Every structure is written in structure tokens, then in C-alpha cells.
Amino acid sequence: MARLLLTGGAGFIGSHTAVVLQQAGHQLVVLDSFSNSSPEALRRVEALTGQSIDVVTGDLRDPNAVERALAHGVDAVVHFAGLKAVGESVEKPLLYWDVNLTGSRVLLEAMAAAGCRTLVFSSSATVYGIPDHVPIPEAAPVQPNNPYGRTKAAVEQMLADVAASEPGWRVASLRYFNPVGAHPSGQIGEDPLGIPNNLFPFVSQVAVGQRPHLKVFGSDWPTPDGTGVRDYIHVMDLAEGHRAALEVLLDSADQQLTLNLGSGQGHSVLKVVQAFEKASGRPVPYELVARRPGDAASTVADPALAKELLGWSTRRGLEECCRDGWAWQQANPSGYR
Ligand code: NAD
Ligand code: UFG
Numbered sequence: 261m262a263r264l265l266l267t268g269g270a271g272f273i274g275s276h277t278a279v280v281l282q283q284a285g286h287q288l289v290v291l292d293s294f295s296n297s298s299p300e301a302l303r304r305v306e307a308l309t310g311q312s313i314d315v316v317t318g319d320l321r322d323p324n325a326v327e328r329a330l331a332h333g334v335d336a337v338v339h340f341a342g343l344k345a346v347g348e349s350v351e352k353p354l355l356y357w358d359v360n361l362t363g364s365r366v367l368l369e370a371m372a373a374a375g376c377r378t379l380v381f382s383s384s385a386t387v388y389g390i391p392d393h394v395p396i397p398e399a400a401p402v403q404p405n406n407p408y409g410r411t412k413a414a415v416e417q418m419l420a421d422v423a424a425s426e427p428g429w430r431v432a433s434l435r436y437f438n439p440v441g442a443h444p445s446g447q448i449g450e451d452p453l454g455i456p457n458n459l460f461p462f463v464s465q466v467a468v469g470q471r472p473h474l475k476v477f478g479s480d481w482p483t484p485d486g487t488g489v490r491d492y493i494h495v496m497d498l499a500e501g502h503r504a505a506l507e508v509l510l511d512s513a514d515q516q517l518t519l520n521l522g523s524g525q526g527h528s529v530l531k532v533v534q535a536f537e538k539a540s541g542r543p544v545p546y547e548l549v550a551r552r553p554g555d556a557a558s559t560v561a562d563p564a565l566a567k568e569l570l571g572w573s574t575r576r577g578l579e580e581c582c583r584d585g586w587a588w589q590q591a592n593p594s595g596y597r
Contacts, residue, residue, distance in 0.1 A: 289316065336379065338506065463533060492527055521561070
């Protein structure tokens with residue numbers, strides 16, 4: 261059993277990981293500003309696990325807030341907090357550099373001062389930009405093509421520099437592919453504010469009747485059906501990947517890991533639409549429109565290294581992603597509101 265700090269633990273991935281970590285016997289402290297989440301998510305995690313969470317409401321960039329969170333006697337940190345919208349990062353690059361980079365620097369300084377040197381960081385497949393080949397191994401070039409991705413690549417680099425500067429650091433940067441789905445209870449899930457940017461929440465809002473149709477961005481990609489291909493990973497598989505990474509770190513001496521968390525399977529936009537229609541029994545009307553600037557034709561993980569080093573691989577497929585995402589959407593058509 262360890263005492264773990266989850267920054268951004270009330271968010272989509274953080275809340276699901278909280279369930280898995282509590283069920284594995286760990287005690288949790290969450291630091292969150294609730295800028296993109298609701299305290300209700302944490303109440304539901306507590307209801308699912310029957311265990312309480314210590315919550316510190318505050319901003320990651322505020323050293324006092326981070327110090328307060330670490331004062332709970334934390335063995336390791338899972339660092340989810342940050343901003344994640346590609347389009348917004350193009351419009352507000354300084355905000356992204358501030359929250360994602362300054363926030364991570366403040367966290368690392370406070371961790372060093374508190375003598376806590378074990379960290380799992382939420383990186384992203386976005387660091388690969390437009391990949392030269394799929395599936396993408398971790399050794400592929402890091403060439404992000406938007407400010408969001410550049411902040412993730414910069415934090416990875418900062419972590420590597422810190423880990424190399426003194427002994428005792430144990431760090432894992434986890435490059436997530438496309439996290440989707442929800443806890444199978446339908447109690448917690450993804451709750452985007454406003455119009456979703458991402459395919460899955462958009463499709464589920466179309467299926468539930470909140471939006472008239474999906475726009476499919478590009479039907480002339482060099483893929484089997486012409487629509488974009490992605491590696492969708494069920495958020496519960498992703499949560500289990502964090503548990504595996506933490507357990508490996510907590511069992512090792514100095515350690516620096518950079519790992520893809522993906523399934524290794526690619527699905528096109530039209531395949532997702534069909535799978536969601538089947539899971540929901542509802543039609544998902546769509547319109548084929550122009551490509552979205554900055555998109556890649558296909559991004560699919562090579563997940564072999566995570567399997568080798570963590571003994572982890574995904575267990576749930578596209579069908580479960582749609583089934584669980586739909587259960588959440590149906591039970592909570594307005595999210596946590
Ligand atoms: P999310 O927005 O649901 O969760 C992020 C959490 O961080 C929220 O609870 C938010 O309130 C909190 N937060 C934001 N800024 C903060 C600040 N300055 N101080 C304190 N708390 C703050 O996002 P998510 O989908 O759960 O993503 C979690 C992490 O995973 C992010 O770092 C994101 O970049 C990364 N990631 C997400 C995806 C994805 O598609 N969801 C893919 C790859 C990587
Ligand atoms: N798409 C549509 N219509 C939509 C939304 C998306 O056709 O309304 C298509 C996209 O063009 C793409 C696929 O659906 O082909 C997936 O798009 P998403 O926006 O859901 O996901 P991305 O792969 O573009 O990006 C996501 C996150 C990034 C993250 C990346 C890799 O938004 O932050 O996955 O993890 F970095």
C-alpha cells in the first residue's frame with residue numbers, strides 16, 4: 261500500500277485511475293483546481309470504492325497548494341493535471357506553456373523539497389506528430405506539430421533532465437493513445453465542457469440526440485476506408501496501465517521509463533460510428549467534410565515495450581469502449597451537471 265498524490269485526479273483519466281488505485285489498496289490525495297472537472301466525480305469514485313479521498317482544491321502552479329497536497333506524506337505522484345485541447349493550444353500557447361510546463365516545474369520542485377522522487381506523468385501520442393510509420397514505437401522521432409504536443413515533449417525532457425541530475429528519481433512518462441469509454445458502472449466518464457473536440461464524446465452526444473450529426477474530417481486519407489485511423493484505448497485499461505507503472509517504479513531503484521499505452525489496434529472513424537450504432541441501438545448520422553488541419557492519417561501504438569516492462573496490455577476492445585461509453589452517456593446526458 262502506498263500513499264499517492266493524483267494531480268488532476270478529478271478529470272476523465274484521473275477519476276478512473278483513482279478507482280483502480282483505491283481498489284488495489286492505495287490511499288489517495290487529489291490536487292485539482294476543478295477548472296475542467298467536477299468534485300462530483302470524486303464523490304462517485306468514493307461511492308464506487310467505499311474509500312475516501314483527501315482533496316486539496318488548488319492550482320498546480322501555486323507552490324503552497326502543491327506543498328499542502330504533498331504534506332499528506334506522499335510516496336509517489338501521478339501527474340494528470342494540465343490542459344489538453346489541441347485547437348485551444350494554438351490560440352493560447354502561453355496558457356498551455358504556463359499550465360503544462362510551469363505547473364510541472366512547480367510540482368517537481370515541491371517533490372524534491374519533500375523528498376518524494378517517484379512520478380508517473382501523463383504524456384501523449386501527440387508527441388509523435390504526423391508519424392513516419394505505424395505502429396509507432398517509443399524510439400520514433402518526437403516531432404509534435406502543435407503547442408499542446410510541444411508542452412508534453414518539453415515536460416518529458418524536463419523529467420529526464422531532473423532524473424539525470426541526482427540519484428533517487430523514478431519516473432515514467434506514459435504516452436497515451438486515444439483514451440475513450442467509461443467505468444462499466446456508468447457512474448463516472450468523460451464530461452467535456454461545450455462542444456467536444458474529440459470523436460468519441462461527439463459520437464455519443466449524436467447518439468443520445470444532443471447533436472444532429474457528426475462531421476467526419478476527411479474521407480480521402482490513405483487508409484482502408486479513407487477516414488482517419490486511431491488507436492482507441494479503454495480508459496479502464498489505461499487506468500490499469502498506471503497501476504502497473506506505479507508498482508514497477510515503487511519496486512525499483514532509479515528508473516526512467518517512456519512507454520506507449522495503446523492497444524496496437526487501429527480503427528477508422530466509420531468503424532467507430534458503426535460500433536457505436538451497434539452498442540447504442542441508435543443511429544449516428546454523419547457528413548463527410550474536409551480534413552481537419554494538423555491531423556494524421558493513422559496513429560497506432562506499438563505497445564510491446566509496456567507489455568515487456570510492465571507486464572501490461574489492453575484487455576478491452578472497441579465494443580466495450582462503445583458499450584461503457586454509451587452506458588455513461590445514457591445515465592448522465594448532461595455529465596456531472
Ligand atoms: P481532464 O481535463 O479531464 O483532466 C485534467 C484535470 O486537471 C481536470 O480535473 C482539471 O480540472 C485539472 N487541472 C487542469 N489545470 C489544472 C491546474 N492548473 N491545477 C490543478 N488542476 C488542474 O483531462 P484528461 O483527459 O483526464 O487528461 C489527463 C492528462 O492526460 C492530461 O495531462 C492530458 O494532457 C493527458 N492526455 C489526455 C488524453 C486524452 O485524449 N484525454 C490523451 C493523451 C494525454
Ligand atoms: N474526428 C472526426 N470528427 C470529429 C472529431 C474527430 O472525424 O468531430 C476524427 C479525427 O479527424 C481523427 C479521429 O476522429 O481522425 C480522432 O480524433 P480525436 O480528436 O478524437 O483524436 P486525435 O487523435 O485527433 O487526438 C487525441 C487527443 C490529443 C491526443 C491524441 C493522442 O485530442 O490530445 O488523441 O493521444 F494527443
